[in-house]
Every structure is written in structure tokens, then in C-alpha cells.
Amino acid sequence: MHIAIDAMGGDGCVDLTVPASLQALLKFPELSLILIGNEEQIAPLLADTTAAVKERLSVLHTAEQISDEDKPGTVLRNARQSSMYLATELVKRGEVQAMVSAGNTGALLMIGRHLLKTITGIQKPAIVATIPGATRQGYLLDVGANPECGAQQLFEFAVMGSVLAESLNGTAASVGLLNIGAEHYKGTEEVRLASQQMKQCSALNYIGFIEANELFEGVADVAVCDGFVGNVTIKSSAGVANVVNKFLAEQLPGTSSDTVANDVLTRLAAQINPQRFNGASLLGLQGSIVKSHGNATVEGFTYAIQQAVREVENAVPQLIAKKVAAIIEAN
């Protein structure tokens, strides 16, 4: 399994991506990685690596990189030698089966659509985030690619999310539409129209409107919304988790001998750790791209690589292309 890493993306740049890549190589013995970025910055971080790991690691040098300030509209003209562009090109040419980046989201979407193209029947890709559920992982989309969505787009998200959840969880997936109330007249016209469309689609296990507090109760395997709402949802959830983690860190001096308390709180911190759910797939493209938060930790970026590994193992883009075409044609 070959995956490309945009080594220059994210706030931590190579100090984030290189250590995380090494951890992922230790975790997945079948995995090979290509790091794309500034070799001068990458090389020192590989000094202590064992030969066995180095064998599955190569570096593709480029001095160019995309920053968070670059406007997405300009990257196709100005950034064709950037680490992000080159990594996506490797996916397009089939040299790797996926790529992972913590860089500029808008630029990544622009490059992804330009090089990989969308699956037939899908207007625009969506970003799908993993959320902790009561019994199994849930999926929320879109979380930022499309700030405004029509009913047809929301319907396409439901189809893609449903196929993703079924292939990764291995069970039938229920789909809910995020709204501000359960009553049929609530929300915007787009949401109400999308609900009717989902109801009429026999290939979907559509359960109706769900509210944001239900996301974490495992009410639905897949929750669908526009990218503005989804982005705010995951960021406000992470905000609350951060408040809790900060409180725990302040209250628990490292020297505490109170092991029961420490044990409970360590498990709590692990359960609500936003880094664990890092790694959002760009769904709807003819190829796998996984987006990491820009401010991810090494642990978080390792989870994003793991998300790419799972997608490749399950051939998610190919599966989506096949099923989406069938469902959308029938509707």
C-alpha cells in the first residue's frame, strides 16, 4: 500500500508530518509512504530511523509549498510544483492509492477536483468527518467544502456517506438529515426538499431529521448537512472537548498519587480527544484524499494517515463510484 504525504502542510509543517509518518509506518507493516516537501528540512528528522522503516519511506523534493493565506482560486496557476499538487498528481497517476495533507482546505479541494475529477453523478466533493458514536463510529458530511448546498447536493452526500459507512463499519447504515427540529416544517427549504428526496430513495435507510445533540448518541450512522453547518458542528464540539481537557489538565497535577482519579480522567480525556477523530476524507473524487486539521498534533496526523489506510483497504472511492452511479441513475 502506497500513500503520499504532503509534508509541508499544517501549522507544524515537517515537525508534524514526518514524526507522524514514522509512527504510521511502525503501526502498518504493509504501508509505504512518499514524503513530498523540502528535503533539507525533512532529512534531519529521519536521522534516527531504522533501516527496516527507511526501506518503506522515500522523499520527493520540492521547495514550493501552499500557505493558508493562498487563495484557492490562484493555486492552479501558481502552485503546480507545490508539495500538495505533486502529492495529488501521484494519486492521479496511480503511483500511490491515497494522499494526506494538513494544508489549506480550499486549495486541496481545488487541486483534488482539477486533477482527480468528481465521480459521475456527483456535483462537488464533500468533506466527511468521523464522529464518536455510542456503539460505532458515525460520519458527518459536509464539514466545510460547500458552505451552501441545494437539496440535490444534500441527497448526494447522503448516498456517499451511506456507502462509506457501510463499507467501513461493515453493517447497513442509517442516514439522518441535520435540522433544527424534528417537525416536518422546520429548517430551510433546501433541507425540507432534500428530506423528501431521501424518503423516496429505497437504497437509503433514511430516518428523518436529527438534531445536533443526537449526533453523539449514535442515532444515525451518517448525518448530512451543508458545509457551513457541519464545520461549525465539529468545531464547537472540539471547543467543548478542549474546555474539558484543559480543566482536567489544570486539576490533575502530574504528581498526584490519586490513581483512581487519574485513571478515570485519563480514559475520559482519551474518549473525547479531538485528535482521535482527525482525518476527514474528501468524498466524491476519483481517488482518495484525506484532510488533517491544520493544528493537529503528531498523534492526530497519525490518525489521519490511518484513515487513508482504511479507505485504501476498503477501496472506498471505487465502491462509491460504483454504488453512487447505480443509485443516482435510479432516482
Next chain:
Amino acid sequence: MHIAIDAMGGDGCVDLTVPASLQALLKFPELSLILIGNEEQIAPLLADTTAAVKERLSVLHTAEQISDEDKPGTVLRNARQSSMYLATELVKRGEVQAMVSAGNTGALLMIGRHLLKTITGIQKPAIVATIPGATRQGYLLDVGANPECGAQQLFEFAVMGSVLAESLNGTAASVGLLNIGAEHYKGTEEVRLASQQMKQCSALNYIGFIEANELFEGVADVAVCDGFVGNVTIKSSAGVANVVNKFLAEQLPGTSSDTVANDVLTRLAAQINPQRFNGASLLGLQGSIVKSHGNATVEGFTYAIQQAVREVENAVPQLIAKKVAAIIEAN
């Protein structure tokens, strides 16, 4: 100080509203309450009340009530004898200075606008929620009254929120506009236009776009967004807080002798307790209406009454009317 309580609203109905009313009367010696609802159901719950509290409590009987299933569009025709309508009428007639309801939000907005009218310069009322901040309470609006908002409406929310925060916190208030990124080109056109309008308004201390995770870091005293986004924000935050609370309840058997752990966790549970932040004001009306969550606990509904007390003490609607008129005229 006189406040009316819609005793029939909310999942708990009289079992929620009556005990909370009694707690509020104990907490605020200057407060008098009028409970509006079914006297047969209310009376038994007042049996054990002391004479000193009973003196400040009266009951206005009506058999009619609005349910969550009632469409807001029909209540003005069909529900003029409902507890919610009668409570709002008392505000209109000046017999009470505020009313509190845990009932149907859409119906409450419809009745509020019909009876109390909006302040000059404000198109539609917004629902404002209190959120825990790093140093002081923050305010988020709209959290559900207006699922779609134009730039002018977002601007009006900024003005109203700013006046509210300044009068309740007693200090100058900073205002942020909720968006999916900090860059000027991010988000929807409405959000970008509203940002320009806020920048040009010298009466606002506008700090630019903020992201949802920053809401809990006290980055801004007031955060502005449309009602769909705001509703999802508070519900997803409450969802995470519920996960944490459930985890703590499961992990901490009541018999634990581990007092350090229990102490830390009890304080954590209190800090992220969503009930503490119950009580959302309908801002922009010529009168005070406070909305409680339908599924609030007695503790939560008591906080909603407390929110109404604070609004009355600070003469919030009158203050907003005065300042909003001045600011909106100048812009």
C-alpha cells in the same frame, strides 16, 4: 418585580415549571410570579409551600395549552386562551415585566411578534443563548428564530447582542461573526457582506470572523450567526457535554471513597452542565420573553427564570430599543 410563567410548556409541564418557580421565589425575595395554566394540575404541587412564598405567587387558570406539534402559523387563530398567549398578553398590558416559557419555540415567536411587536429598526427577533466563556459569559445569537438570514439581519443581531452584553456584563463588548475560517473570502456571501457592514459601524467593537471552537475561549463577548447555525452550535456543544456527564456518572459509583476524584469531577460536571446555561431571550421585541429548553430540568428552568430577572433588573428591552434606534439610524 412581576414575571409570568407559562406553566404548561415543556416536556415536564407543571412538574417542571411549578417546582422551578418555587425555587426562584426562594432565591429572589423581590420576585412575584403568576403561573398560567391548569389550576387543577398546579394546585397539588403548591400544597407544601410556606405562606411567605405563597404571598408572592398567584395562579391564572386556563385549560388550553399549545403543544410542540401545533404549527406556529395556526396559533394566532386557535390558541388565544392558551397559557403561552395569556402570559404574553400580561407582558403587553404591563402587568408583568417578563414571561418565561419552555413551550413550542415557533409559536412563542409568533405570539411574541404579534402581541409585543419588534423594536423600531429590527426586522425580526432573534433568540440569544448564554455560553460559558473563559472569563465572563458570552452571548450567541440567533440560535433558532431565523433559519436563514440576510446581511442586514446579521448586522442587527450584532447591535442587539452588543447592547445586551454591555448591559449585563457591565463592560464594553466585543462582537465576532461566526464563520468557517478567518480569511476574508471564506463563508457565504451574506456573512461576507455582514462583516463589511459591521466593520463600518463605529458603535460596534467588531473583531472579525471567529470559528466555533473559539466560542468557548472567550475570544468575543458576542457571536453572531443565522438561526440554523446557532441552533446546531448550542445543540452539538450540549451533546458533547452530555457525553462527558454520562461518562462521569458511569465511572463514579456513589459509594466511592475517593473524595479528591469526586470533588474534581463534580466541579467539572458543574462547569459543563448545559442546564446552567438554559434560558434564551427573544431579543428585539418590545418586552421580555425568555425561552427555556423543552427538556430542561427543574434546575434548568430555574436558571431561565433567573435570566428573566436579570433582564428586568437591567431593563434590557428598553435599553436595546434606545440604543438600536440610535445606531441603526446612524448607519
